Ligand SMILES: NC(=O)C1=CN([C@@H]2O[C@H](COP(=O)(O)OP(=O)(O)OC[C@H]3O[C@@H](n4cnc5c(N)ncnc54)[C@H](OP(=O)(O)O)[C@@H]3O)[C@@H](O)[C@H]2O)C=CC1
């Protein structure tokens with residue numbers, strides 16, 4: 001009898017198959033994550049791993065490719081060898097069933113004819129998703145255990161292509177078998193958003209249009225395409241970061257309280273809030289593209305986006321985008337949710353900034369500043385609330401300070417696993433809480449598709465900004481117009497920016 005998602009527990013072996021085992025993602029993320037989970041005894045046992053790709057490689061070659069990304073302490077060498085001894089590799093193409101038949105024979109051998117659960121990780125470009133999933137379904141499904149398929153973004157490039165992919169997958173697998181990874185959902189502070197909101201009366205009761213002026217959600221990276229702009233140029237920053245990572249954060253910040261912490265209760269609320277968001281228009285956006293900084297100290301910094309030889313001549317693909325989203329519901333009407341993301345900026349940072357309204361009836365002669373709750377996703381997980389206080393000593397002056405929860409101080413001995421570690425473990429345990437459901441995806445594309453088409457069809461020129469800068473100045477203006485105030489007065493001891 002074939003197993004569904006619920007009737008196959010008990011003593012059973014597990015096999016993790018990595019499609020695209022020769023590639024960048026596998027080398028940098030998937031194998032290193034599997035090793036860490038294995039090292040920490042977090043994976044179900046017995047377990048085997050099997051890579052699959054077109055390249056003529058061996059397990060030893062794959063280990064060599066991954067080595068620099070594998071965190072191995074000197075006393076872990078024996079276990080590390082044990083891990084690789086559980087690995088196998090099959091060579092085959094993605095569009096031809098013979099490779100998959102061979103893979104299935106190999107998996108059956110590895111599983112020693114035991115009952116087995118299988119996880120298939122597609123670390124592959126989207127161009128081969130369809131062929132590979134059809135071939136998995138036809139040739140590689142375990143008949144004696146459950147089967148789960150992990151898919152990496154991009155999940156399409158607009159509403160129609162994403163729907164086509166969803167329809168294709170739905171013909172092959174149940175939604176319960178499909179794990180669409182958005183790795184931001186595996187980050188500590190993103191997972192913390194639900195607790196911050198619904199576990200704190202003091203925050204939860206102020207979490208609305210009566211108290212909050214604006215919400216700013218930011219992603220910044222301090223490097224450009226580094227000569228690998230080919231993929232990026234076909235997608236751009238809106239598809240690469242805003243439509244998925246930032247919108248996922250927004251939905252967790254803005255959704256109503258779910259009826260429970262069960263995955264589908266949470267995802268139901270995320271879908272509901274996304275449905276309240278109107279599609280974006282050009283007026284809601286600022287688009288940018290970086291140019292080289294002649295004084296830059298590296299080649300990457302001296303080169304602009306268009307200098308990357310893998311980027312099309314005259315490309316208008318944005319490398320920076322700001323979008324203002326409005327949520328038309330009772331809680332949020334009138335509050336701007338500003339999403340900003342960019343490459344080749346001045347720093348690496350991902351954060352959520354909840355800016356409260358000005359104090360009404362101010363008695364401090366205009367010297368109060370807005371409260372701001374900052375949830376810093378990276379680098380250095382932290383949450384701090386900017387508050388006003390009387391300056392210490394013989395004075396009645398007031399000043400800004402903070403209630404500060406810096407993880408590196410408060411949770412010195414805690415291990416914060418990488419997003420992929422959490423998410424892959426979730427797949428083993430069958431929790432889809434931190435994965436994207438097909439209706440969430442549909443809503444996300446509904447919001448962004450019209451503006452993406454307009455930018456591309458009308459060739460909307462992005463504003464240029466210099467590599468290493470904060471992005472186009474127009475972005476700050478748009479923030480101000482949407483009730484985000486930057487006072488520039490906040491001081492954080494030891495911060496270079498403010499010293
Ligand atoms: N626990 C901790 O580790 C804590 C650390 N700090 C540190 O203190 C420093 C300052 O705190 P922060 O919360 O950033 O406060 P700021 O008030 O200095 O910055 C607030 C926001 O304004 C943006 N900004 C900067 N310049 C301008 C400008 N000219 N016009 C409009 N917006 C601007 C900032 O960066 P941008 O727009 O470029 O993204 C940021 O989003 C940070 O480095 C922070 O990490 C503070 C508290 C606790």
Ligand SMILES: O=C1O[C@H](COP(=O)(O)O)[C@@H](O)[C@H](O)[C@H]1O
Nearest residue numbers: 183184221240241245350378419
């Ligand atoms: O999904 C993506 O995310 C990375 C940034 O991930 P992070 O965990 O390092 O913040 C980004 O570089 C890439 O362009 C994008 O596709």
